[in-house]
Amino acid sequence: DLREAREVHVLWSSKLNASTGNFTDEQFPCSKFIMAIGHNAVAFLSSFVLNSGCWEAVGSVRLWNEWCRTSNTTSVLPTDTFCLFYKLISDPTVLLCQCNCYVAEDQQFQWLEKVFGCMREKDLQVTILSTCPVTDYKTPESTLTLPSPFLKALKTKEYKETVCCPLLEQPNIIKDLPAAVLSYCQVWQIPAVLYQCYTDVIKLDAVTIEAFKPVLSSKNLRNLVKDVSKSAEILKKLVATNEICNNIYT
């Protein structure tokens, strides 16, 4: 039946149990939850954060809808469809989520309940990275004259740290999964910040990915980044791998 097929399944590996103690039917402690939504944000975390520390995959989300079906592998390209969780080996309470799949509107609430349902929310800080088209940005000037890509932030009431870019002005709004996560955090009083990158390139794009760089100086990410020069190289490779698949018109 359709409702069953659209069910969201969150699968945690036994590795998470090993490091955080047994949490079956219980919640595991989480101090930082860093989440990337969409190709560019995912590629940014892959090249600047995942590659500079020692991380291991500890879980995944399995879902199906009219736009996508998540893949089963953990060795993924930024263009694949997946939603994976990684933990920092030196500090298992730091959790990273790479969400590169479309979570449909009827699945977003389930996704939240199931993912956040596993976390102990005491002292939790949430950072969300996401992108959207610059044409969604409302401004008295024309969006054509805006120097894109650019970053805008939204934060919950409890988030007291400094924000690395200007806050999103009214009447702009954000929708879908990033909005769902931020709403959840606002209602349940979890400190959270969303960095939204407005870009004019929808596919994987090095310039858009680099636009997230100011976020590296934020308190929650600062300690997770080691060698930026190495990251730039990895990023170049990631984008180049993707280009090969897109040579139909060259």
Add this chain to the structure above:
Amino acid sequence: MYKNCNNNMVTSLLLFQPAVSVGNVGQLAVDLLISTFDMPKVGYFYTDCLMPMVGNNPYATTEVNSTELSINAEVYSLPSKKLVVLQIRSPFVKNKYRLFCQTLLSWVKSSRCAKVILLSSSHAYQRDDQQLHGTPLRYLLTPAIQKTAGDLMQRLNWKEMEKIAAYPGANDAEMVLHIPGGGITKLLFSESCSNGIQMAVLLKFCSEGDNIPDAFSLVNYLNEWLQLIRSEQSSDAKATLLQWKIPRSWRLLFGSGLPPALF
């Protein structure tokens, strides 16, 4: 489900809420109420029935309060006038209408809201011959509220929403309520009727487009009944119009500026 965001309990008596309907007239009218009375936010209506959306405070008046996060369904209150307002800012998730109505009505029952006023709209192009004449504003009352408000509506010379034949031509005796473009209006109204909830529906026939004038006429209509703001020259429609405060988020309702190269 309702979640308090400060310690003020909802103790007021009158609940306003929009139906997400054609031209978003109800939502715009509710915006005007919140903005005019400068109502503080008291809680969230957190539900899986509405599409998620976030943005900064739509009713910002200063630099400081412009950075408060707003979500898709929030509750505002004005204890001095015994008013509570539920603002809905996004459409429903498919197949979740019924669940939303149930959740909402059980919240209305459990909180101390005596009366509910639903602000709504309906497609102007689907009016029948009798509806084309006179005012485009209509009302509906549940049996529970009929006793207290029915007479006043008569005195105000308001028009009740007409029922139409269920099977035109074949059987003109069976009349049904038909609110095209009204979203959950009909469902919420009929559920309220059967649950004994005191509900009044105020609606306007309109079309999609610039619906700001529709929102003004709907709040003026509401004001005729409840006298929320008193205008000194009540006969002058413009004087009343000036007293409603437009929220800052109504800027750029039709998108960004145009590229100068276009000209």
